[in-house]
Amino acid sequence: MRGELFHFTSQNITNLAVFIMRTDNGTHTGVLHRDRGTLFVLDLLWHEALRSRPCRDEFACVVPNIDEDAKNDVAALCRLINTRQQNPDPTRRYLIPYAFRFGNNVRFNIQSGELMLGDGLGLTCSTFVLAVFESARVPLIDLNGWKERPKDEERHRSLLEQMRSGIPPNILPAEPGHVQRVEKELPCIRVRPEEVAAAGMSDDPPANFYQVEAAGRWILSHLTNGAEQANI
């Protein structure tokens, strides 16, 4: 894994990066891309809450170790998604449901920017990033052989409860029917946000479970000032 691809700031990103940040009770990831000099943030914040706007914050991030030509395609797809998300008609914008299992054939249509969920119910912030990269034919992670971890189910249950109850004061509960369907898919594998970012540091993406798990912990240790130690 290439630790030098991890950066504490995002100012100098030339065209594409995967950001990683801590939240109140976990971590969060998304894509940073530069469009005509302006850095944009593109991430799935929550159920039906896609954010695509100029980046006003500083993020720790990983510049993915992928070919420059591939970065160009991923960035172009991000611009396409952004264009769609800025549509003056709100009904033409994305309403991406939140769900934990990464379905088969989840893809952004590279032409139209449409999201096709395949047999999935929705995305998380992590699988959103994976879907963006895979749609440009640049898979970051190989999910074959991915392990289910007890802590992951715990996290899924906690997030599910938030979907059910909403997050006061601003976030409303998701539709009960959707929450029910999502619950039925548990337990399922979870790709943690820091592992998505870590996949970008792989010597040769797509990275496997063992590579990104260790590197994810390494990133986390940097985000927590060493409170959680790990090596890559």
Next chain:
Amino acid sequence: MKTIPPVIQRRFVHEEMNAPWEFQTGAPVCNLQRIMQGNLPSQWIIAFTEISTTGWGPLPVAIVSDAVAASGEPFINPTLRPDPPFALLMPENYRNIVSQPTKEKLESLSIDTFLEEVYSLARMGDIPGATDKIFDRIDRLLCDGYFRVCNQILKRVEPQKLPSSLRRSFLTITAAAKQKLPARNGFYEKALQLLGQEKGEAQAKKLLSNLA
């Protein structure tokens, strides 16, 4: 008059689009000018349609260059001239709407302009701009189902005029429709060859393996 097997008729309609054939309400229509020039193989000179139409373009009847004709039955052979008495039977202001250029045809006419714009942006080093142009144009073509025009683009694009990033963009955006784009294979091979020259064969294969 020879009987033309349906398969050949379809081939004519779908692949001989350099001829000014157009569709309107499902009717393929042939341009008499090309027939009179005798530059079509005789066994293919058949106009067929389910709605049997014949008509003239906006030009005076005496000038047959814009005439169009179609019929439910084979009715013409390459040695025939248009039959003036027949033409005179048509109302003066009659204009067969199938002679209007279709959107698809207009798209195909602007392929060279589009490619020149892409080459030009590439020469200026505006790779994001060129990528957006490629994505946008191919997007519309594929969404509208104009696979034939898209295929023409892949046939005509000169990979050696593009940097590797834009060659990849053409491959990325057309990957989902590759079954309908026979010219894509040739473009892929050229892109692979050029990338091999730039980065070595093994690296090129690795970088483009997801786009075959």
